[in-house]
Amino acid sequence: MANPEHVALVRKVEEWNSWRAENPLIRPDLSEADLRGANLRGANLFKAELREAQLRDADLTVANLSGANLFRAELREAQLRGAKLIGANLSAAGLHGANLSSSWLAAAHLRSSGLGANLSGANLRGRAHWGKPPRDEPPRGRSNCGDNRVDDSR
Numbered sequence: 001m002a003n004p005e006h007v008a009l010v011r012k013v014e015e016w017n018s019w020r021a022e023n024p025l026i027r028p029d030l031s032e033a034d035l036r037g038a039n040l041r042g043a044n045l046f047k048a049e050l051r052e053a054q055l056r057d058a059d060l061t062v063a064n065l066s067g068a069n070l071f072r073a074e075l076r077e078a079q080l081r082g083a084k085l086i087g088a089n090l091s092a093a094g095l096h097g098a099n100l101s102s103s104w105l106a107a108a109h110l111r112s113s114g115l116g117a118n119l120s121g122a123n124l125r126g127r128a129h130w131g132k133p134p135r136d137e138p139p140r141g142r143s144n145c146g147d148n149r150v151d152d153s154r
Contacts, residue, residue: 002033002053010035013043020044031069056094066104 006028010016020028021044028048037057045060047067052074059079066086070093077097085100087107096116104123 001029002031003029006030007033007035010040010043010045011038013040017042017044020046 007030009019010028010030010033028045030045030053031049031051032053033050034054035058036054038055039059040063041059041061043060043063045063045065045068048065048069050065050068050070050073052072053070054074055078056074056076057078058075060083061079062082063080064084065080065088066084067088068085069089071089072092072094073090074094075090075098076094078099080098080100080103083100083103085103085105085108088105089109090113091109091111093110093113095113098117100117100119100122102121102123103119105119106123106125
């Protein structure tokens with residue numbers, strides 16, 4: 001279950017991003033949160049727990065979801081243009097109608113994801129995983145995506 005303080009704060013993206021910068025060791029818990037239609041544009045959701053979160057119609061344009069756990073998250077019709085999803089777990093996520101154009105999906109786990117999403121211009125280099133489901137933690141390390149690397153030094 002989501003941390004109610006995290007759910008309230010993430011809706012205020014500027015405050016959320018400041019809080020994340022001040023608390024880099026805290027892994028946000030937004031699991032099962034109802035964030036349908038939320039404006040999360042540019043949110044720092046690096047390694048956030050979003051398991052089974054309701055993100056239908058949410059705006060996650062240019063958000064950083066690298067290393068996030070989106071297992072069974074509902075992302076139908078969500079806007080993820082330019083989002084960083086490097087190493088994210090999207091296994092069994094509902095992606096029908098989601099816009100993932102120009103997003104970074106290197107080393108993302110997509111097993112059993114309901115595709116039907118717009119992937120035009122998406123970067124899938126670095127082996128997006130369609131097979132064996134990941135462990136609880138997404139893979140660590142650096143991707144080969146230039147300046148959009150996952151920084152595991154935190």
